[in-house]
Amino acid sequence: MSDALLAAYDAVLFDLDGTVYHGTRVIPGAPETVRAAREHGTPVRFVTNNASKAPAEVVDHLTGLGMPADAGEVHTSAQAGVQLLKERLEAGAEVLVVGTESLAAEVTGAGLKAVRENARSVQAVVQGHSPDNTWAALAEACLAIRAGALWVACNVDATLPSERGLLPGNGSMVAALRTATDVEPLVAGKPEPLLFETAARSAGAEKPLVVGDRLDTDIAGAVAAGIDSLVVLSGVATPEQLIKASPAERGTYLAKDLTAMTSPADDLRIGPRPGWTVTVENGTLTAKGDGDDLDLLRALCHVAWETGVTELGEDAKARLA
Structure with a gap:
């Protein structure tokens, strides 16, 4: 284990969708790999761009898939989005929520007022993924943004991996509002470095490793944060995308899935290979x-x-x- 990839880092920051699971289906070997990291004494953090679930709900999901966790190990783009709002708004400011009730609860927990309809008093819009987001909700957000409200997008993932395949993600809905308003949102989640920086800091890590399946979010976020990364082919990334990756989206290591973390680091590094x-x-x-x-x-x-x-x-x- 001394030469294993996970032994070379002082924390592992796992993406979830496409890396640890596909919707309700766990990726084979994921529970064993997370357990191996814990047994080695390496702190684990789960870093997700999905803003639809509260940390406690993510914990329940992980536990049900055989990976017990606690809420302090979960870092979501909803939390990052609300952090950006809190830094920019006065206490009690009205925030129009386009997303789940858990996102609204994060807003309320930050001392802001979550609302669902546009009014002259709305100072910001926060947008996160929800399967129940409607045209009416986007219309309310459109009016608020056009009136000058601050717009925070929890993430801009165009697609969302599921057990059935790729589905429209929050980024697709963000694109609709971008087209309707001609405004660019402030993005909280990956590929911005905030989520990874916060997760690494919570683990007390100076040399963490990011494990993810998306070049444009997971790997780009790791590059932006100056963190090494393992690209896994269990989700969105394809060989063609990897070969054509821009410098901002290039990982350090490459593997079929996260189970490779118990393999020697040198065997996984992107570079010249024997044979x-x-x-x-x-x-x-x-x-x-x-x-x-x-x-x-x-x-x-x-x-x-x-x-x-x-x-x-x-x-x-x-x-x-």
Whole structure:
């Protein structure tokens, strides 16, 4: 265990949707991996862009999936969104809530007044994912934002992983309001670094590791916070996205899923890999050799990121297919 990835860091910051579970279905091996981190003495934090559930509800969900946790280990974009509101508004200010009752409760708990209808006294709008968000709720928010209210989006994830596949996320609803108002929201969740910084600080960590499945939120947030990250292929990220990732969305390590955290760190690092030689020929990435397909992807990402060449040769395409 001394050379395992989790042993190289003083806290692990897990994303949830697509990393630990898909909706009501746990990702195989997740409970065992979280348990291994705890047994090693490594603090665990669960950092989610989903603003629809209160920390206690997330704890219940995790516990039901075999991963007991406590509310202090959960950091949500709803909490981050309300933190931004509290920093910018006077106590008792009216905030129009577009989201779940748990988001409204966070607003109230911060000493602000949660409302559901627009009025001249509304000073801010906070928007988080809820399966019950309606056109009427967006219309109220549209009027408030157009009137000059501060607009905080808990997150801008375009999609939400589920056991059935990808569903519209809060970012899709944010896009509708952005189009209707021509205003950009203040974003609280990933890829902004606030959530990861808060989670790391709560764990007393100086060298945490982020584990996530989305390049544009989990990994970009880790990069923004200056934290190493493990990209897992159990959720949204695809090999093509990884190869074409911009510098702001490039992870440190790559694995099929979070169970790899008990594997040696050097085996997971994105870079040159034994058994594979990747070169640029005629403007394409050409791979020669034999070995693990994930090692091939790690090597392809390394050369693509070094050279800017992202087009795959036929041999590499066939192997990754």
